Amino acid sequence: MEQAQNRDIILSCRNVSKAFGGTQALDDVQFDIARGEVHALLGENGAGKSTLMKIIIGLFKADKGAITFDGKPYHAKDPSDAIRKGISMIHQELNPEYYLTIAENIFLKREDVRGGVFLNKKATNRKAQEILDHLNVKLNAKTLIEELTLAQCQIIEIIKAISFDAKLIIMDEPTSSLDSEETEALFNMIRHLKSQGVSIVYISHRMDEIFQICDHVSVFRDGRFVGSDLIENVDREKLIAMMVGRKVKNIFPKTECAIGETVLRVENLSGKGFSDISFEVRAGEILGISGLVGSGRSETMRALIGLDRLESGKIYLDGQEIKIRSVRQAVSQGICMVNEDRKNYGLCLHRSIRENVSLPTLRVMHRKLLINKRKEIKDTTEAAQSLTVKAGSMELDAYSLSGGNQQKVVLAKWLMAHPKVLILDEPTRGVDVGAKSEIHNLMGTFAAEGMAIVMISSELPEIMGISDRILIYREGRLNGEVSRQDVLAGRETQETILAREF
């Protein structure tokens, strides 16, 4: 760390904290970036990397702490303020104006106008072309963004940042959808920027890239800054050890129950974002699925229940091959999924709890033309009560409930369908600690009743605590399996699991 003394610090964060509701997303974070440095930011999902970056570009406001940029106290009101002050962020999901040209995009909101009214297209195109040529990017400034590849769009975003005289560019998973050639082009651009004294924050899960392009690395864990070092001084193992560290406090006492026959078996599932996935889950078993966001875990499950397209692969339920083309078919076969995106895929927020809970099972429970409202009220109230949903009335909008209670409403609605297989995607995200352990308890109860449960989670302690078996995803494929015995015996730890995810 001796070089640290000589670093020419451009951005420095001191004691930055930020909480969302009850969760401390950032806790007293210290973070420095030097001029002309490519600085990798590493950490598990939810470690606080994105939160810190969003504070820097003005999307969030820090609860406390101070940021210094280029020697002056810094605070960005919003992303455009950050850009004016010299900090740009290249988001993972780009949102360019598709029907504008490259030149128009680069000079968006600072158009060259004659007499304050008319666009000076010629001058704009010429200036944009000069920048492109100077950076050795072989594109015509008059090309529509729509016609560019994703990699090219990214380059344009970077050029836009440079044209604002950015001194610091934050790149969030810039290579996640690039092939190796495009990645190399991006790296050349990064090297060029570096030689111009521009600093880069490089957020990535890909270790190889970090070792290839970065000078410095900082590790975050549970909203805290763990440490920072020159890339020469660290190796893969050391970084993984830094990322882990949270103790698996108590192995969750899953209701011990006999594990029965295989209920669901899938073979060679492939689709967008995942390929060649095979696994099985038994009655009474909780199968944990671990992996980084975007590693294909949710994508597999969405395709499995018919929400997205499954390109190939076979699904067997109770030994019989089944075809699932829509969620309706999955539900009627007894496969239900609690989606990770509760607001968009779980609930109809402006309808009542009762209506939300009964929705998937209306057709089956009320075979006659009319809904038997008395039965509906009785059944949904029972389901809600068995999951201890706390609400004044079943007629309240789902909107008015807390996150934990909303999640219980989603669980209640699927419980009504008496599923054989229940898939839970991040069931405890955005849920307070109390509700979290209640949800874990419920999962144990469901399993004890003979349900087969698949749980996706980004939280290693959660997944290690509750699962009978853990499948590990890495970049769209399965990369190993861990049993509860391995975890209990200490043969498998957070380090060994995480190492297989990166």
Place this chain on the structure above:
Amino acid sequence: MRKVERSPRSILRMDQTELSIFMRRYGIGLVMLGMIVLLAVISPTFRKPSNVISILLQISINGILALGMVFVITAGGIDLSIGSMLALTSVIVGAVLNSTGSIALACILAVSATTFFGLINGLLVAKFKMFPFVVTLATQLVIRGVAYIISGGYSASLANADFKNIGNGKVFGTIPIPVIILFAVAILAFIIMHWTVFGRYIYAVGGNINSAVASGVNVFWTRTFSFVIMGFCAGVAGVIMTSRISAAQPNIGVGYETDAIAACVIGGTSFSGGIATIPGTMFGIVIIGLIYNGMNLVGINSYWQTITKGLLIIGAVMLDMFMNKRK
């Protein structure tokens, strides 16, 4: 955001909760009552039973259209083609009636035709994921064109006295037949919307289409069928209208979608979908009738009626946003 009390439920709190839910759904009914009381106080004519009947007769056509429209809007759509459907009904009734003399056949064919076009609207929206606004803006032209072709562009007077009776006749010598039909449609709409699985799916699809798909709701048929209901209602309203004017005309019905949409919105139907009630829609329909009738009685000219209606729609939408705290 309102916080839900986590303490054990008390009778008192339940009442408050239920009261607020009730107010949110049917609060517009109080506005209607207020208007009725106000008009009754200032206008003696308003209080006459004959005036009450005449208001109900006036709102019957728009009412039936609004009761169809509420399904479409609640499922997240809109239908601009209903004005043309009225014209199509009119010319089909005219053509069939004048050539065969069968009232039943004329009505059945006319209503089938608009129902069919409702199906086309629905399929274009649900199958090809086209915007309902654009689809119905276009089919409106197609349907109007078909009406002109069938009629050859001419109006035809209808001499059949029995057919005239549909729009002008009275049951027990007091209640006009269109009013009876309006209430029949309203009861049917109430049952479908509030008591059937399909009605619940309408709410789910309009409220959050992703969640509806992820809950196994057949989104395709739900959306399509909402337009089919609208087409059916437009046919029924068209038959009444044709009967009342005793003529088959290809150019009638222009602008009728505005009042139907207005009635829904005033009645608490959310334009973003998923929120509506049939009683609320009925209140909206009556309120529009009261605006016309009341202002006529008080002697305000029709230009001001139009302005009032426009302002009321804006007010109703703002109320909806305020009540439901939409983004």
